[in-house]
Amino acid sequence: GTVPTIDLNNGQTIPQLGFGVYQIDPAETADAVRQALEIGYRHIDTAEMYGNEKGVGQGVRDAGLDRDEVFITSKLNNGFHAPDDARRAFDQTLVELGTDHVDLFLIHWPLPTLYDGDFVSTWKTLEEFYHDGRARSIGVSNFQVNHLRRLAQEADVVPAVNQIEVHPYLLNDEVRAYGAEHHIATEAWSPIAQGGVLQDPAIVTIAERVGRTAAQVVLRWHVQRGDIIFPKSTTPSRIRENFEIFDFELTAQDVTTISLLDRGDEGRTGGHPDTMD
Ligand code: NAD
Secondary structure (H helix, E strand, O other): OOOOEEEOOOOOEEEOEOEEOOOOOHHHHHHHHHHHHHHOOOEEEOOHHHOOHHHHHHHHHHOOOOHHHOEEEEEEOHHHOOHHHHHHHHHHHHHHHOOOOEOEEEEOOOOOOOOOOOHHHHHHHHHHHHHOOOEOOEEEEOOOHHHHHHHHHHOOOOOOEEEEEOEOOEOOHHHHHHHHHOOOEEEEEOOOHHHOOOOOHHHHHHHHHHOOOHHHHHHHHHHHHOOEEOOOOOOHHHHHHHHOOOOOOOOHHHHHHHHOOOOHHHHOOOOOOOOOO
């Protein structure tokens, strides 16, 4: 099966499955990205804070693909929320990637450090990148409902996506529902909780019944719920395994069973947006 695309609120489309490169060593990133692209991935999720944008750009070139064949996302460094800093950082992102545009650029976290303005002025700076075409879409990450409401009241462009932590132990339903209601696509980060959900007995039982791995079952659960995902791995067999999730289906009962594993905030693997700065 091929990777479905999701329609964003601005007419752009994004492949529902991508390849995440958080915690991939900058020196190994080009190789990992090239391998993912050879397997068939066409969407890469990086960030300024990952320090590996240069490797992402190199991996795309090494794979022999045209720039327009790959959807590339990057994200603004937390320390660069002030408008002039954000402009410089975005310029540098394009230099690192070796491209004249990104497909999607995000505010990585809502709470800026070292800056006495707030994310609304940062968002208005991302709107500049959107209007000048250097970011085909713009969005946010780790935004809570109150943050999204402020943008709705004070800004012009509705975020195309909100990239938040979502997996079977953290459904993040309230933020996800706000997105669904306002045409903001949900991107689920740490889709397998960095491996933390793969031993869950309920998931293992389903995996054994359908003859798939636990990782494939959880990724398939996300796909059937409609979220965008980009699992990370540097192991070639796992990069392939995580891509092979479009030739089987979970029952509605399986989807419900997995959703009932939600632990709320207890299930978080990463920082809480309200306290993280
Ligand atoms: P993930 O849920 O994708 O898990 C990755 C880890 O799970 C790997 O390091 C490996 O140990 C294991 N793994 C992967 N495939 C496996 C398989 N098939 N079988 C067994 N184990 C497997 O975690 P992640 O990397 O944190 O999240 C994915 C991507 O989400 C990141 O690379 C990044 O792009 C994005 N992300 C964004 C934010 C944010 O604040 N916006 C935060 C974290 C991650």
